[in-house]
Amino acid sequence: MPATLPPLLRRPCSALALALGAATPLPGAPIDFAREIRPILANRCYDCHGDERPKGGLQLTTRAHALRGGESGGPALVAGQGAKSLLIQRLTTADDDDVMPQKGERLSGREISLLRDWIDQGAVWPDHVRHWAYEKPVRPAVPVLEEGETEGTRDREKVSSRRPSVSPSPSLVRNPIDAFVFARLAHEGFTPSPATDKARWLRRVSLDLTGLPPSPTDTARFLADASDTAFERVVDRLLTSPHYGERWARPWLDLARYADSHGFQRDDLRELWPYRDWVIRAMNEDMPFDRFTTWQIAGDLLPEVQSPADRLAHIDMLIATGFHRAAPTNVEAGTDQEEGRVNQVFDRVNTTAAVWLGSTLECAQCHNHKYDPFTQKEYYQLFAYFNSTARETDFTTPKAMAALKFTGPYLSVPDGTHEGPKITLRARMAKLDDQISALTLRDPPGLAAWETAQLATLDTTSQTHPLEIANFDSLEGSVYRLLPDKSVLLVDDAPDQDTYVITVHTKLRGITGFKLEALTDPSLPGTGPGRGDAQRPNFVLNSFRVTAATAGRSPEPVKLAKATASFSQARFSVDNLLKVETDNRGGWAINPQFRQDHWATFELAQPLDAAEGTTLTFTLVQNLGSGRTIGRLRLNALTGRIRATAVPAEIAAILRKSRAQRTPQEQVQLRAQFLAQDKATAELKAARTKLAEELARLKDPQTLVMQELAEPRASSVLNRGSFLDPGERVEPGTPAVLHPLSARSAHPNRLELARWLVDRDNPLTARVAVNRWWAEFFGRGIVSTLEDFGVKGDAPTHPELLDWLAVEFMERGWSMKHIHKLITLSATYRQSSRLTPELLARDDQNKLIARGPRFRLDAESIRDNALAVAGLLSPKLGGPPVRPFQPPGLWENKVGGDRVTYEVSTGEDAHRRGVYTVWKRGSPYPSFMNFDATSRTACTVRRSRSNTPLQALTLLNDPVYVEAAHALAKRVRTELPDAPDAARLRHAFQLCLTREPGAAELAALAQLLQQQRALGRGDEAAWHAVATALLNLDEMISKG
């Protein structure tokens, strides 16, 4: 065994002591420019003094530039004389106008003294400093720890160590992760924390790998297993659980900004969930990350799916490309479609760079990157890879040059389960169709009797006369179209409320009534007749007023005496329209008889009979809100005696002819008139409608995919990022600072880019991926800026561990589960998370990992965990998004877009895992948002982790947690039917936290139980209070 540490390990450690922030370099210790000085310059100076248009002519990017100085004259620094250097003077001056930096926070005292000391030491500034993250990782030697060694004392010349140094015993080391972490700890004079107890470890690892707590059986089995392999057995079980993929899809879906709606004003729902399910599947199968990458970036370009015959066999390759179709799409009317398309390409470039390269490229949209070595041209070379897909919006109708719809390639994902039911449904529909059409071909039974009855009353019954609309006015400015059948059709987005004012001129005499028809139309949501939404196209007519004016006289209100309707909804009788007083809630409505024509007739108290003609003005108030307005309507005047089933004048004429006198066409019209009121026919039609609806629900799921245009689009640098100002032409290409493309294809496309991303020579992809996982386990990355591996990002706390993991990842077939297994079985991970005063003082952020992780769970896990301990959680995997309960009205009260009522899922769908909750960008599930979930409007690498009163209110009062508390209380009482309180309390506590309660904890819960019983609301309520308290504990919503 070597007596000293390999030099590899020792060198970075001395520098990292500074990165920890706790130690200050000893005077005289050489300061490393690349690790200590350049990050300060990059972070705090290059915004203004970089290579692009430097302020005051001063560039701080090379030593020569700094020595030359800027416009204020003289060099910025004098080597060897920190205090005399202009750089230090401007950082420390008391003059507010002069002090640097002019933007952002001032430099800390530590930063300034580092700069001063570095200049004092001669301002060593190498010409070519290659940033560590752009060098390919090489597997470092694993440090070997030796019993009794004290690294701190041995390395005395480099690191000040006043602390007692105790080396962790090599026997603690379970795998190479521990060797790296413990060697560093020893170097800093720390000892690792003791291992946490088994119960806590089990809860930690279960939440980490599956997002779910261990079941009581899991716990009992593990606690009883004293063998060496007990831990590994648990990890293997968790890694093969189907819930592993659900847990790990969550952060990936944040990166993919996966959501179920478009975003922006027309935030309509979209179908992309097969992509979400694919991510879960891929993670469960431990799909190698290189393949996982290639499919998402360019699955559509792989050779396997080029022939249509093979596409089905490799459909997952296509589904995976949903990654980049998840970008938000602006379909607000009036949007410039090309601008929208370019914005989506920007999103794709920026997201790709963040996810795989850990780099922020956005800056280079407008100008060369100020600190990282990416040029604007290189940005547009990456842009060119993504520039050759079709636009994803289109005009709703070719004539309408404003309203947009969402388009773009999609894929039907055959879902075998529907085939059988579909065949049955289609057969039943065909049978009904035959029956219905048979009725129209020959005279149906009952027609003759009906004719006789009609004819008998014909002379005394009313006739309808459609009225020609002279002027139609919508108070909300709704857009309309007059149709040849004299009806008026409302088009475009429905306003919330509306009032129609309709004017007609008629020469008709003896008007005894009016008939209002509310008609269906294919252009209306769900075919209408209401405009609100496709599921429930209802309308609520609050009032129907008519005035009549005869030549020269002012309009007089027309009194309506009686009303009849084709159908009135319960409590929304058409009679309401006869009331003098109306409000915005009552009136006439037709729920649930949607998707069919309706009518209402109004009998006049006095006939209107003006020889010179009449001008009628109808006012239809529809103020319920949510677009419950009529989408297509026709007004008719009635003459003669009013009856509810008044036949149109045209039909009356046919009735008057004998059967022989009628043309075949007339006979068909007559039959249609009869069938429209025939009860038997109506029943057949209703049955058919129901089947059609069922069939529609059985359609194969669809998902959005990428598809390359046949002819690639030419790409240019866009000056200042403006799509209106294209500059130099560019071809697809990758940044020069990174590894070269291994094989340049004749037709560079996304597949070339994907292969470059997962090239073994790519210095970033593997490091960036393992670092993100590390942060999921430990709460903090080895590079704490998960999203930025550039010069402004934080330096890694354990650079060699990072490289070792990255190489291990790639060499072990890019297996994510392999890395997760290493991490969770390490002694590092097994440490207790107890924060001692010493640890708090020396390393409050746990950069050195001298203790185990402890932090709040993410939004989805908090809910999943509560439902799981309550025994409510559904284990169902995959499928369309679900809608757990949320306070009513959140989706409905919104300008623009389809009106979608939030219908709460029922059955087990009310209690599915959070990953399946519908994600509507403009109105995300509020309970998750209160716990830092993202609205998924852009790629999110790292969620914030806040601690707010709204979180307390959510856990206390959100119905889902109230329900979980009830279920938990019930579970405890059912599972231990005759047990004493103490046993039940212990059981409840263990269900929630896995571990045994302490005496004080048990006492506190017992006291609550007694207090609650004293309130006299019964035992169930008392246990509900106990369950509520448990679900609200910090430990319950934390991993520790």
Place this chain on the structure above:
Amino acid sequence: MHPLEAHYQNATRRAFLKQSGLGLGAMALGSLLTESLFAAAPGAAGHPLAARAPHFAPRAKRVIYLHMVGAPSQLDLFDHKPALQAYDGKPCPDEFIQGKRFAFLRGHPTIAASKLAFRRHGQSGAELSELLPHLATVADAIAIVKSLHTDEFNHAPAQLFLHTGFGRLGRPSFGSWVTYGLGSENSDLPAYVVLLSGPLAGAGTSLWSPGFLPSVHQGVQFRSSGEPVLFLNNPEGHSATDRRQVLDTVRSLNQVQLADVGDPEIATRISQYEMAFRMQTSVPELMDISKESKATLELYGAEPGKTSFGNNCLLARRLIERGVRMVQLYDADWDHHADLATRLPRKCKDVDQGMAALVRDLKQRGLLDDTLVIWGGEFGRTPMAQNDSGSGTATKTGRDHHKDAFTMWLAGGGVKRGITFGRTDDLGYHIVENPVHVHDLNATVLHLLGLNHERLTYRYQGRDFRLTDVHGKLVKGLLA
């Protein structure tokens, strides 16, 4: 106050725990975390919402932002253009449409003059249309800025641009930046409150989203019907006593845990539960305007129990009285592409009285000096008529979106009173004097709050972000 307590209140939370931990041992932590130390969470240093010192002495401490969603027509309310009368109904001069992009206008549009009468008001002689009789009575207290311009010409992007400085989704809102910069002055209410009259704007809750800032900076929507804050009310059948018992148990169990594992987050969690409990009283008390005097209710045209812009204006005053930093009111339905003649008067009737009452009331109570009121929409409207829905169907005259010139007004908080700032050309199309870009407005408002917009930065995904991106200049002409 106990000297120890005083000492700890000055320390940051983490520093406090470090010191006490070192000095007293971890077991003592739990007992130290008494209510007196942590109850007033946002007031306590180290809390993410602790009041923070501005960069320099502020003129305004609080903001009330009145956003007319959909964008009102400046040409019919503030920017009087008599010259348009001569062109009314005539084709628009070519130079105004060449190379321009519109949301809906196609072909060669015609000019539409305002049909409304304008008069001068107050000593300042501010010109206002007949639709704003109430605002006219406080004309001398406001600054009318006629030279706003923006980069976006569709609703959602322009709303985002105004409130987040970026026309796409994902950035922190103005209010979030303000609470990030200044923290909260209230320990019983959120620092940033949003009130709506009418449906949610096109950009949805993104308008008060914290973006990448910690989510304590998100705006909290207070509702005038149902629960005033989501999940505020105890579930049915749970009394305050019952709840208090549960909360006390949660607290004591959390304290046991804190003493055991020493994680400072647990201390914060304890204090947040106490704040949640206080909000259950403070929020309903705040929302109940029935105890306001009859005169006050009449001034605002407010009616207890109703949802209206007037009610929301009164609530805004009540919020800032209680030290809430940022209040935003969104009023819907100002997007008058069609039938402006009917719809604009109706909307003005909805807001005129309430917003004028707000200015008057704040002034009476001495709050206008350090409260800034901002009124406006996401862009302006064209001097050209829109008579077509964009679907080829005729509509009554309205106006299309216009990003190159629009009007906002500001009052109080260090803004000059009784001035009109900026000027547009005779058609009200281009700005000819003192242009104010949205970034300039935001830079200026931050300045009034004592914040340098270039210094208020947040590092995210490798970049220092600002509300004003890399733009924005202070509009000195607006400063009193």
